[in-house]
Amino acid sequence: MDTTTWTLEQVKDRISKGQEIDERVVDIGQNTVVKFADNVSAEEGEATMFIARMTSVPVARIYAILRDESDGVTYIVQEKLRGEPLINHLPTLDTATRDALALELQKILNELATLDKGHMGLFGRPSQYGSGILAKFDPPVPPIESPEDFLRWLPHNVRDNYGRDEAPLPTGIFDFSRPPIFSHGDFVPENILIEDGHVTGIIDWAYAGWYPYFWNDYIARRRSTLMAFQDGKWSQMVGQMMQPFPEEFRAFQQLYYRADSLL
Structure with missing residues (x-):
């Protein structure tokens, strides 16, 4: 498909004739979808291209x-990947298939971890974050160069910008000597496509960027606490495909929810 011929008018016309997949994504045919909304950013598309180019x-x-x-x-016009979200099949996957998928996902995470260190924050938007309370802060956060900056910024922002007592930063738990990692930012079953027992795609790179070393485990482990994942199958896969950081998870969870309760 010639990528130079798309115009805004053409995209809107194709959307009007397409099939809605969800409230922000429309299938416009020819194995092509359009993701669009006022909270969709060009950086998501650019991050996807970066991953395609570098990994x-x-x-x-x-x-x-x-x-x-x-x-x-x-509007991000993109290829429609084969497969369905892992979440749709996770409850019925046999143990051997889950183990094989976990190994494929481990390789993906390991490859992402090899990317050069970038500026802490979303891809193309240093010191900015787009998820949950991390997106609530106004004015924009100060420069964040390290995981320590990130972890100290969260409680300080609650204090400085909202006039509330800051959430204390637990001591002796986080390893500030470890550099940030490149992370998908939301590596969960909804964003993992599978077909015939194999991974066919990782979608929705809206939160991609550089985060503290424990971020993949934090996001995946947090998802496993939801009711839909109480059968433990996602938790089992998480334990197989990434290094666990249980102490960091508990400490950051406490910090995050304390800050959220004050906003």
Whole structure:
């Protein structure tokens, strides 16, 4: 597909004739989908292209990134990958298939970890974060160069910008000597596509960027606490595919929820 021919008018016309997959994604045919909304960013598409260029991780080809300045909506025209979200099949997967998928996902995470150190924050947006309370802070956060900066910034921001007592930073738990890692930012079953027992794609790179060393485990382990994952199958896969950081998880969870309760 010629990526140079897309115009905003063409994309909108194709969307009007396409099939909605969810509230932000429309299948416009020819194995192509468009993701769009006022909270979709060009950096998500750029992060996807970065991963395609720098790794062998299966991601969608990006055909065009367009923005309608009249309403602030960004449109990412991209390849429709094969497969269905892991979450749809996780409860019925046999042990051998789960183990094989965990190994494939481990290789993906290991490859992402080899990427050069970047600036702490979202891809293309240093010192910014887009998830949960991390996206609530206004004004923008100060420069964050290390995991220690990140962990100290969260409680300080609650104090300085919201006039509340800061959540104390637990001591003796976080290893501030460890550099940040590149992370998908939301490596959970909803964003992992599988088909015939194999990983076919990792989607939704909106939160991709550089985070503290324990971030993959924190996000995956937090998801396993939800009711839909109480059968423990996702937790088992998490234990197989990434290094566990249980103490950091508990400490950051406490810090995060303390800050969230004050906002």
